[in-house]
Each structure stands twice: as structure tokens, then as C-alpha cells.
Amino acid sequence: MTAFNKIFDAARLTRIAGKFGTPAYVYDEQAIRNQCNNLKSAFEGMPVRFLYAVKANDNPHILKIIHEEGMGYDTVSYEEVLLGLRIKPDPRQIFYTENNMTDQEMEAAIRSGVILNIGSLTRLKSFLEHPGSHECSIRLNPGIGDGHHDKVDTGNRDSKFGIRKDLISGCASMAASYGKKIVGLHLHIGSGIRKPENLISAMGVLIEYAQYLPDLRFINFGGGMPIPYREGAEPFDLSTFAKLAEKVIRNDYRNRDSSFRYYFEPGRWFTAQAGVLLTRVNTVKDQGNVTYLGTDTGFHHILRPVLYDAYHAVVNLSRHGETGDKLYTIAGNICESGDILATDRKLPETSEGDLLAICDAGAYGMSMASHYNRRALPAEILITGGSESVIRRRMSAEETVDRHLADTGF
Ligand SMILES: Cc1ncc(COP(=O)(O)O)c(C=O)c1O
Structure with a gap:
């Protein structure tokens, strides 16, 4: 596993997703400060x-x-x-x-x-x-x-x-x-x-x-x-x-x-390791050769896998601790067949409703996000010690469209 296990607690992320919904970027303040200090002391x-x-x-x-x-x-x-x-x-x-x-x-x-x-x-x-x-x-x-x-x-x-x-x-x-x-x-x-x-x-x-x-x-x-x-x-x-x-x-x-x-x-x-993108699986689809986990996020929220073929570790938080022996490809909800966030990942048997963490997503994640397919942006949550705060509120679909209409003067 990457730095994810050292920084984040699966049960807490699950509670955060329950409270604030998905998709949501979650950042850990102390992890950011630690990286600052590592650099300064080196x-x-x-x-x-x-x-x-x-x-x-x-x-x-x-x-x-x-x-x-x-x-x-x-x-x-x-x-x-x-x-x-x-x-x-x-x-x-x-x-x-x-x-x-x-x-x-x-x-x-x-x-x-x-x-x-x-x-x-x-x-x-x-x-x-x-x-x-x-x-x-x-x-x-x-x-x-x-x-x-x-x-x-x-x-x-x-x-x-x-x-x-x-x-x-x-x-x-x-x-x-x-x-x-x-x-x-x-x-x-x-x-x-x-x-x-x-x-x-x-x-x-x-x-x-x-x-x-x-x-x-x-x-x-x-x-x-x-x-x-x-x-x-x-x-x-x-x-x-x-x-x-x-x-x-x-x-x-x-x-x-x-x-x-x-x-x-x-x-x-x-910031990279200090951030995860939480997303919920809402569709499990067996296409014969590939089993897709369809999520409520996509390359409009995390572009790196599509733009750079970048690898982000994926954790099934709903099955945390279980061994992964099923091969899944994680697909976004953007209407393009290239909207694939991770390919051939070994995860525990995953069901619709399971919560995934896309790891190491704190850099070039939200800052590259867009409204493609006119979709809303994810929320952003900051963990500071024992508390959590919303640092970007989730905009509803209605607000997103209203903003679009207002900005275009329609
Ligand atoms: C001019 C400049 N400086 C610094 C950076 C930061 O790079 P990195 O996030 O890999 O440290 C970038 C990123 O592309 C950049 O264009």
C-alpha cells in the first residue's frame, strides 16, 4: 500500500462519506504540514x-x-x-x-x-x-x-x-x-x-x-x-x-x-499523499472479459489516469482488511469509453454501494477538475485532528445548471 494507510483511517473515511456524501476529496491537514516539515528539515x-x-x-x-x-x-x-x-x-x-x-x-x-x-x-x-x-x-x-x-x-x-x-x-x-x-x-x-x-x-x-x-x-x-x-x-x-x-x-x-x-x-x-477521492460504486457490470465497477466520479474529477495513464491505488473501504482476489476495472460516469480510472485492479468482491478511496489524489486532482458533461464538482473535506470541515461545499445538480445558465446569460 502507498502512504494511504499511514495517513487515513478507513472507518473515519467511511463516516465522512456517510456524513458529507460522495464524490468528495478528503485531505489530511497534518499530512500536508508533515510534508512541509520534511522539506524544511532536509x-x-x-x-x-x-x-x-x-x-x-x-x-x-x-x-x-x-x-x-x-x-x-x-x-x-x-x-x-x-x-x-x-x-x-x-x-x-x-x-x-x-x-x-x-x-x-x-x-x-x-x-x-x-x-x-x-x-x-x-x-x-x-x-x-x-x-x-x-x-x-x-x-x-x-x-x-x-x-x-x-x-x-x-x-x-x-x-x-x-x-x-x-x-x-x-x-x-x-x-x-x-x-x-x-x-x-x-x-x-x-x-x-x-x-x-x-x-x-x-x-x-x-x-x-x-x-x-x-x-x-x-x-x-x-x-x-x-x-x-x-x-x-x-x-x-x-x-x-x-x-x-x-x-x-x-x-x-x-x-x-x-x-x-x-x-x-x-x-x-x-499535497498528493494527503488527499483521497471518495467515490461510491453504483454499477457492477460483467462484460465477459472485463468486470467494471461504475462509480459516481470520473475523469472530470480526477483527470490524471486519463491524461497521463497515471496510476492511483484504489482501496475498497467497505471491505477494508479483506484480501483482494477479484480483477476489476474502475470506470467513471463520463460519457466516453476512455473514462477509466484504474484497470485490472485486484480488490475484494465488490458490490454496488461499496465505498472506494482513490489514493494519493491530493495534487492535480481537484485543481484539474471540470464540469464536463455538465456534472457538478465534488465536495472537499479537510480533516484537522479530530474534526472535519467542508472546504468546498457540494453544489447540487440544479445549482450547477443554474450557474451555467446565469454565466451564459441565458
Ligand atoms: C513551473 C512549475 N513549477 C513547479 C511545478 C510543480 O511540479 P511538481 O508538482 O511536480 O512539484 C510545476 C508543475 O508542473 C511547474 O510547471
């Missing part, structure tokens, strides 16, 4: 700070918990900037990595005072030309990528992200010609990295190119720290990674002002 004593990649889970209650643990925010849209500012009003703790940013978004970001991280030469030029701008960070494409799937490998040479290495020295002179400063250098090689040594190598590349930027105050090595989704998979060896990273950082820090800082910006690391 890098203790180093000139390192952390940002939370808001895209992983942007529920404001989760953002607040992570803010209380001392993390800034890594944001990737102006909407995320606005959200972050509501919770962490100090704009200097919000890092905005733009991606095809519009002029209007740039204008608003400059006004907000957040740190803008620019990923293309033309956008850098328009930023420098803006009378209100003075300093920014730039994103390097290191030519080294990684990630749990090709779709989230962002650092390879051909990826759409970052500025080519050979253009970095030109960025410095361009900024100087406008009397402005590039104060940060960033990369993000990908999400859910498979080989930590790739990130260590990319860190070396970033430091190599930092020499072209005389005004730097920080270097940001991005996120990507993975969690083990499969039963029996080795967890990410954070302490070994931190030791390797320390060598790279200390070597560079020797030549820096003492106020210089190095950042990491993980998302998944903080």
Missing part, C-alpha cells in the same frame, strides 16, 4: 527557501496551511497570482512564472508587485519596455527534462518552456540597455521527476548560466519532487537529494552575497 541550515506550486491544489484552505508553514507561492497564471495575494498579501513571496502571458496580464502583474519570471525573449523585451517594470526573473530551458510522463517533461530542449541557453547572455545585456535588472534565474525540468540526478545536473547548468547575469539575487531550481503512487514503489530519497543539492548550492554560495537565496517550488510533494 534543507535546514542552507540558504534555501520554498514556494508551493499552487497549481497542484489551489483550495484556499490548503494554500493557507502551506503559507502558515512558511512557504511562498509559485503561480503560473494571473488568476493564481490574485488567489495567492488574497492569502499571502506580501507580493514578494509570490513568484509568477508566465506562459504566453498577454500584455494585459503583464500590466496587472507589474502593478501587483509580484516577481515575474519570464520565459521568452519577446516577452522579456516587452517587459523591459514597460515604464512600470524594473526587475524580473527569467526561465532557462536547460535542455535536461524529466517527469512522470512526456506531457510534463518541461526541461527538454524542444519543450515550449524557457529561454534557450545560448540567448541568456543576450538577456543580461538587453536588460542593461533598458537600465533594468534580471534578479532571478529559474528552471523547472518537469513534474514528478524519475531520476533526481537529472535535476542535480540541471541545477549545475543553471548555475553555469547564472554567471551571465550580474544582478542575480536568487536562483530557483523548480519543483518536481515525486511521490510513490504504486504499492511497493521506493519513496523519493529526500535526504540524499538534499545532500547532493547542498554540494551544488554551497559551491555557488561561496561567491555570493549572504542574502542570496536558492529556491525549490514543489507542488505534488506537499
